[in-house]
Amino acid sequence: MIPANLKNAFLQIVGSENYDDSTTGRLVYSYDATPQFQSMPDAVIAPRNKSEVVDIVKICNEYKIPIVPRGSGTNLCAGTCPTEGGIVLLFKHMNQILQVDEENLTVTVQPGVITLDMIQTVEAKGLFYPPDPSSMKISTIGGNINENSGGLRGLKYGVTRDYVIALEAVLPNGDIIRTGGKLAKDVAGYDLTRLLVGSEGTLGIITEATLKLIPMPETKKTILALYQDIEAAARSVSKIIANKIIPTTLEFLDQPTLQVVEDFAKIGLPTNVQAVLLIEQDGPEEVVDRDIKKIAEVCTNEKAISVQVAQSEEHAIALMTARRSALSALARLKPTTILEDATVPRSEIANMVNAINQIAEKYEVKICTFGHAGDGNLHPTCLTDSRNHDEIERVEKALEEIFQKAIELGGTITGEHGVGVMKAPYLEWKLGETGIAAMKAIKDSFDPNNIMNPGKVFAKDSKKRVVVAK
Amino acid sequence: MIPANLKNAFLQIVGSENYDDSTTGRLVYSYDATPQFQSMPDAVIAPRNKSEVVDIVKICNEYKIPIVPRGSGTNLCAGTCPTEGGIVLLFKHMNQILQVDEENLTVTVQPGVITLDMIQTVEAKGLFYPPDPSSMKISTIGGNINENSGGLRGLKYGVTRDYVIALEAVLPNGDIIRTGGKLAKDVAGYDLTRLLVGSEGTLGIITEATLKLIPMPETKKTILALYQDIEAAARSVSKIIANKIIPTTLEFLDQPTLQVVEDFAKIGLPTNVQAVLLIEQDGPEEVVDRDIKKIAEVCTNEKAISVQVAQSEEHAIALMTARRSALSALARLKPTTILEDATVPRSEIANMVNAINQIAEKYEVKICTFGHAGDGNLHPTCLTDSRNHDEIERVEKALEEIFQKAIELGGTITGEHGVGVMKAPYLEWKLGETGIAAMKAIKDSFDPNNIMNPGKVFAKDSKKRVVVAK
Structure with missing residues (x-):
């Protein structure tokens, strides 16, 4: 709880309309888009300008009050969950x-x-x-x-x-x-x-x-390539890039994801294939045409069972929108959706997808995989129920093994979602003790009182790695 | 001087052939490409692998011996001058x-x-x-x-x-x-x-x-545009980019630089114009052709007196090589060449070039200007003689005023050469006390004994800024 004298100081800075310590107000900011993490802040403050931010920070630093800066809370690593209480800082007034x-x-x-x-x-x-x-x-x-x-x-x-x-x-x-x-x-x-x-x-x-x-690129085109063989899809990814073409997007969806996305978006996506690649190229028209032709050739040579160029901008937009809706679509199926983003060198995509499927089978959990194949940035997504403790335990073991596999393949525990609270225990697997120590030294030098989003990035305990039996 | 016991320890690590504390050996590494800075190291060591690097660093850290890592010493900020003695570390064995x-x-x-x-x-x-x-x-x-x-x-x-x-x-x-x-x-x-x-x-x-x-880009083409008006050249730079064309290179040379480069390279560069732009575009052939045509149009509209596309690859290479030789060419003219790299937002190029010329006139020093106009990264180059103390003093005042002007225009004291020793006193002009303090905190957290290239980046004293009279 914020002591009365400090609450008064905050009210002086931002006015009562921008300070909320009601239970409802705090509850709203007790979680973000990450499942399974919730913790009440002591207050929610919305500064109107940087000088108010400075005044708030100075009080927090003096009295060691945690500050959690928060945008819309869409992150997936519990990065804005106020795990150690303190203040959630909103930027709704600083939005110009x-x-x-x-x-x-x-x-x-x-x-x-x-x-x-x-x-x-x-x-x-x-x-x-x-x-x-x-x-x-x-x-x-x-x-x-x-x-x-x-x-x-x-x-x-x-x-x-x-x-x-x-x-x-x-x-x-x-x-x-x-x-x-x-x-x-x-x-x-x-x-x-x-x-x-x-x-x-x-x-x-x-x-x-x-x-x-x-x-702004002059134009863009979209291709949908269907596969009955996940490895053929992964090979296409490597071959496209080995052909010196860097597409704008090179997205992968596996069969379970496809099924769910089609149920949700209803745009006529095939649901009876093992995998699709959704590929977009942008740039000057001549180049896009040439690249799209070449990409189609590569996919065909790599045994895509169908390669189709979107015939209209509407169709292309529908395809891309469907892909963007994957998380929302998957989230409808089960009470709890855990979206991961283990990332590997793109040459290891096929190995990683196979490993994910084996791990899902081993732990008897449902994992749908989609993601940015061209980046090696996959989103294995676990559909589960946080009330089922036995299953959640297996889910956690499966995800742990996925992180471990990604590291083994020269990858990382997070490609774009961040470490937050969720992946902090695994950070040492990627960085080693020396890497963590170097980062911690920077953190301590900037923030000796540990007021800035405490508990994020650096875990109290690191998970120990066990070598996975082959 | 390295004490005998430590010298022995270093010899144990790298062998006698990779440790040099002879006067000649040390003299060779007492300076780099930056004029006016020289200081003797205590020894020059060439480790053969990272484990030798670790062993050397551990000794240096324990006994607080400065380490100056050095490649070929081509930097222009005295970044590898061993100003506080210690060890120069060479990487000639780690070159695979x-x-x-x-x-x-x-x-x-x-x-x-x-x-x-x-x-x-x-x-x-x-x-x-x-x-x-x-x-x-x-x-x-x-x-x-x-x-x-x-x-x-x-x-x-x-x-x-x-x-x-x-x-x-x-x-x-x-x-x-x-x-x-x-x-x-x-x-x-x-x-x-x-x-x-x-x-x-x-x-x-x-x-x-x-x-x-x-x-690798498929092809490239080069344009040479001549101007009798520096502002017209600068305007062309802005207009090309405002036309949504980002060329590979967009180089500027003023008349004095042109003269010198032509004397050196003898490739038929015009020497009677005020400025040239040397513009290269690369990419797919259709796009390069279209961009080059558009660039030529923009330059013509902006009153270039001649716009010429290099007719052969040899001619294009000769033009680019001539540009790359600008520093060497200028360095032949006077005993001391001081190359600066004040950088401004590209919209301020014309203002910056004009300011440089006015400053040169005010302090009666010779400054030739060339550089990466598209980046706003200019290289005002002072031709002088370090033995002429009166002139060197004026040169230093002129450069100081150039840095000041760059900062005023929203720029920086160094675009690509680094801070080193040379610009350390001016760093605070760009970063303010708070920025320096934040960087110093990082430095201290990584290197509490200040053994890694001490005296670089952080100055003992910052120069005070005086507002330039308009």
Whole structure:
């Protein structure tokens, strides 16, 4: 609970309409999109500007009150669950698009801007912001930056990190720092911009960001390739890229996911095949035509049973929208949906998909797999029921073994969802003790009182790895 | 001087042939490509592998001996000048290309590999590593990573940072960390990879790196546009990009630079115009043709007095080689050449070039300007004589005013050369006290004994900014 004198101080800063410590208000922010994590904050505060953020941070730092910065809470790693209580910080007042600079190809925003609103604003000027997390309709840019969000277009265009070129942030000591600039090149000291991107709110609070834009691609086309053999689909992925074609998106859906997505979206997706690849290429028309032709050839040679180019923009949009709805569609089936994002080098996609299926069988759990095959970024999704303790235990063992397999194949425990609370116990598997120690040293140097999103990224205990019997 | 017992310990690690404390040996490594900085190291050591690096670092950390990791010493910020003595660490034995992975589009190298050797190796397989610092014929990848080197192709393709996806590094405490992987997406904890890139050897010693590659562009073309008006040239830069064309390179040379480059390269460059733009576009043939036509139109509309497409590959290469030789050509004219790299948002290029010329006039110094106009990354180059103390003083004041102007225009004190010793006193102008404090906190947390390249990035005293009279 926030002591009365501090509550008064907060009220002085933000006004009573922006401070909520009612049970209902706190309950709303006690969880995020991640299943199985819930914890009550002591208060929910919505600052109106950066100077209010500074004032709040200074009080929290002095009295060691945890701060959990939160956009729309769409993350899937319990990154904004207030596991140690304290304050949830909302950015609903700091949600302005400050400037679209058409000469320098940048957009400057406050953290509370909804990702899709920003994307539509720049697209209206013929400019393109590629990162497209599936939650972009409701996620905020601030959240995307804190989680270094990915998306479907990551293969060709990279992730949020690749587009953040300047930040303003309030550090745990109340200092405001400004990093980077509207600059294509800047090597003035350490890359604090990219250190903050993906730091999950554990190092500071982002109060403004400038993002790089690129010219809008002229056109795009979409292909749907159907397979009766998952390995053939995986091989197609490798072969397309080995043919020196980098598609915008190269998505994979397995049969169980397909079935569910079609039930949900009803756009005529085939449900009797083992896997589909949904491939989009964008760029100048001649290049798109050429690439799409070549991609179709590769898929056919790799034994796709059908290769179909979307005949209209509507059809292409319907296909992509269906893919984007995979999580929502899967979530309808069972009370609890656990979406993972183990990621491997793309050459290991077939091995990883096979391993996931074997692991699901071994633990008798239902796992549907879809994801960004071109990135090696898969989303094995467990459909379960958190009230069934026996099953949940098996689910956890299965996911653990999936992380272990990803690491064995040269991959990582999280490609785009972040560590948060959920994956913190596994982080050491990827980084080793020395890697964790180096990150912890940075955390301690920025935030000695551990007020910034405590309990995230760094686990109290790491899970021990056991070598999986082959 | 290294005490006898420690010298013995080093000899045990690397063998006598890899330890040099002779006066001649030390003299060779007492300076780098940066004029006016020289300081003797106590010894020069060439480890043969990472385990030798670890052993050396442990001794240095215990006895607080400075370590200066050095590739080919081509940096221009005195970044590898052993200003506080200690050990210069050479990577001549750690110079292998370990793997070109054509399926995952990566190359894995040791730090001592020469940049151009690596580029040629991957190009032979149809793959492309875009960062092309002008020193690439002799620079090493380790040096490029430590300095986050840029180059001519930065506008379209980004800089070294954008291609480093995994690192192995030895930290000051002797820990080995491995960051990243052959992964398009990885958000497992803080981005240590990009923190190390550009950290100028102040946080650790890179012992291995995996770099992202992209497919080789199919073709390229080059345009030379001549101007009698510098502002018209600068306007062309903005207009090309506002037309949604991002060329591979968009280089600017002013009249004095042109004159010198032509004297040196003798390829028929015009020397009677105020400025030229040298523009290259690469990609699929249809797109290159279309872009080049559009670029030529823009330049003509913006009052270029001549716009000429290179008629053969040889001519294009000759033009680009001439541009790359600008520093060498300028260096022949006067005993001392000081090359700067103040960088501004590209919309401010004309303002910056004008300011540089006014500043040169005010201080009666000779400044030639060339550089990556598309990036806003200019290289005002001062031709002077370090023995002329009066002139050097004026040169330093002029450069200081150039940095100040760059900051005023929303720019930075260094776009691609790094901070090193040379710009350390000015770093606070870009970052403010709070930014410096945040970086210093990271440095202290990694390297509490300050053994890693001490005296670089962080100055003992910051220069105070004075507002320039308009």
